[in-house]
Amino acid sequence: MIRLDSISKQHGRQILFLEASAAINRGEKIGLVGPNGAGKTTIFRLITKEEAADDGQVAVDRGVSIGYFSQDVGEMSGKSVVAATLDGAGPVSEVAAELAELELALADPERMDEMEQLVERFGHVQARYEELGGYALDARAREILAGLGFAQEVMDGDVGALSGGWKMRVALARILLMRPDALLLDEPTNHLDLESILWLEEYLKQYEGALLMTSHDREFMNRIVSKILEIDGGELTTYSGNYDFYERQRAVNEAQAEAQYERQQAMLAKEMRFIERFKAQAAKAAQVQSRVKKLDKIEKVEEPRRRRTLTFDFRTPPRSGEDVARVEDVHKAYGSRTIYDGLDLLIRRRERWCVMGANGAGKSTLLKLIAGHSQPDSGRVHVGGSVKMAYFAQHAMELLDPTQSAWETLSGAFPLASPGSLRTLAGVFGFSGDDVEKPCRILSGGEKARLVLAKMLYDPPNFLVLDEPTNHLDMATKEMLIKALADFEGTMLFVSHDRHFLAALSNRVLELLPEGPRVYGGGYTEYVAQSGHEAPGMRA
Incomplete structure (x- = not known):
């Protein structure tokens, strides 16, 4: 459905990806993880063609619709919350906007002389709205907005009056209303309360399309995804399982890599000691040469990158009363x-x-x-x-x-x-x-x-x-x-x-x-x- 084939990408002097590959298949729910600045948002932007890879190819199957929720929601004003949400539903939003304008015109006493033309136009627009499933979409938009915490009276109010966090929720509702084939969600829970997070969790569990998301909410990630795509050091690595499984598996992999490196280092040190000890002795010359050639042919195991784990130790606070x-x-x-x-x-x-x-x-x-x-x-x-x-x-x-x-x-x-x-x-x-x-x-x-x-x-x-x-x-x-x-x-x-x-x-x-x-x-x-x-x- 979506493929990243041997992509390379550099921002300034920072190499984000180096011949990295991954695939997103139909119906998969994938968590995208990696340290801050590793390139998670860049992956989304590559898939949506907002950025291009320096090398390699990002391929999206023909006809696949993509909905992308990012932290940058842009300007929102001049519409009701419901109307702004319907913008995610394509042509129906324009028809809904005209229908709303016509309803106001019909109630305007100063436009009585246009009434016949307005009524006729209203009939045509209303028919088109019904044809596009507008009334069902309006109901679905309100259902999604309610799930994300909006009261009914707020839904009909001006979207421009909302705070930045609530505008984020409108942007998320707009993407969910689209019902695209693939959802790309960049930190969807950042501005949600617990009730809205639980509603979104259930919604995404039942969503039948492909999902790729980042989230700092461990429990949310655990309950939704069944695959993890990790960005680390320019590479993309896939793990089958939720976030807890990924953490356990990564710890096992790191321990194995560390042990393999240590074993090889011990072997190399032993061989070098033999070479240093006997390189001046003619009787051992053949053995020394043999070991030198052997070391030249050995594929060196790279020293594993060690993740820095953050720890903070509280000093003992003064004791309070009971x-x-x-x-x-x-x-x-x-x-x-x-x-x-x-x-x-x-x-x-x-x-x-x-x-x-x-x-x-x-x-x-x-x-x-x-x-x-x-x-x-x-x-x-x-x-x-x-x-x-x-x-x-x-x-x-x-x-x-x-x-x-x-x-x-x-x-x-x-x-x-x-x-x-x-x-x-x-x-x-x-x-x-x-x-x-x-x-x-x-x-x-x-x-x-x-x-x-x-x-x-x-x-x-x-x-x-x-x-x-x-x-x-x-x-x-x-x-x-x-x-x-x-x-x-x-x-x-x-x-x-x-x-x-x-x-x-x-x-x-x-x-x-x-x-x-x-x-x-x-x-x-x-x-x-x-x-x-x-x-x-x-x-x-």
């Missing part, structure tokens, strides 16, 4: 919408609370109240004695000084720290080499998140309040963060849409429901088992 935070009879409303009506919660030392709830349930509001960034309408929020709190929220990234480099940000925050320890910190959070000199204004969302987390965790708090800390983080940084937080000796309260993060770190769950809060004594895994669903309002 009662870390207490919420007593808290009421909170925004306008006519009540968020809490007498909320009570006690967070004790070393508890790790994850907060679950549908959109608008008040997850982030609770974190803001406890962090002191918002006040209750009535009731009391009390933080305990000796508590040293660190609060991570998405707006924290906007507080970085755009003129400062990553290095200046860290060294300014910790002027007494040794340069060596700060270099280590920067490296662990993905700022190695010249990357530490990048000014904050050009950092990506993921880089900004990593920098804020590095700054927050270096001087360890004993109470972490984290609102979606894994947004924008790649798989390697997420794993590092999970391992670091697993050894954290303090207390945690967090919101996350990443099920791997939730399951690995929580030991208490607060579920915010319309009928009132519900507490679960175990972590996220126990919550799923007891509630029968992975997110509020979802079936298991």
Whole structure:
């Protein structure tokens, strides 16, 4: 269906691919993985012909339609959310736009003299819309938009009024509505909440076309793909299985390659010792020559590339009191919408609370109240004695000084720290080499998140309040963060849409429901088992 035959591609001095080959067959669901900058997005752009290979060939079978979702959604305005979604359905979107214009014209009293022509034209356009399956498409577009979290009233509103994250969802809905033969999805879960991720997961499981996708959501990848295409060092390698299988198999392959290299190095060293010892002895000359020729003919095993694994070790935080935070009879409303009506919660030392709830349930509001960034309408929020709190929220990234480099940000925050320890910190959070000199204004969302987390965790708090800390983080940084937080000796309260993060770190769950809060004594895994669903309002 789609073939990459011996492709080579270079960006500046960086070689992305060198005679690399791969195939995407009908019905296959493939996860595309590789380090940042390895060329994942370039693969998508080569398939869609937005870029050309320097050498080799990218072939797409005749008649195969391709839908490509990227993080660059372009400009959206002047249409309703539904109309913008219907743009993915080809000619029907133009007919739908004219139909909407005619409906407005028919309701305009100033155009009464044109009524006969308008009615006639409306009849023709409506017939064409029905012929193209427009009404069925409209219903399907609304179903997809609902699955991605849009309320009905928002669907009919101006797409231009949406935030960047919600426009991303519209762009994704547009691609899904196309029902192409092949879907190329570049980080489709980046701007989705857990409910929308679960809906998309089910949608993609039932999708019958070919799928090639990148995702930093391990659980999402595991449940959808049955094949992994890895980009590493200019090569494309295929693994049959999901992401967990790929990780295990890659570890086995790396261990085997390491052992093979070490065996050959030991043999070569032994042969060289013999040659050096006896090269001056005439009696051994024949043997020495024989071994020299043998070494010349041996195909040398290349030293395996060793992946640098990121690890961050928390220094022991100061001990807090047993009662870390207490919420007593808290009421909170925004306008006519009540968020809490007498909320009570006690967070004790070393508890790790994850907060679950549908959109608008008040997850982030609770974190803001406890962090002191918002006040209750009535009731009391009390933080305990000796508590040293660190609060991570998405707006924290906007507080970085755009003129400062990553290095200046860290060294300014910790002027007494040794340069060596700060270099280590920067490296662990993905700022190695010249990357530490990048000014904050050009950092990506993921880089900004990593920098804020590095700054927050270096001087360890004993109470972490984290609102979606894994947004924008790649798989390697997420794993590092999970391992670091697993050894954290303090207390945690967090919101996350990443099920791997939730399951690995929580030991208490607060579920915010319309009928009132519900507490679960175990972590996220126990919550799923007891509630029968992975997110509020979802079936298991």
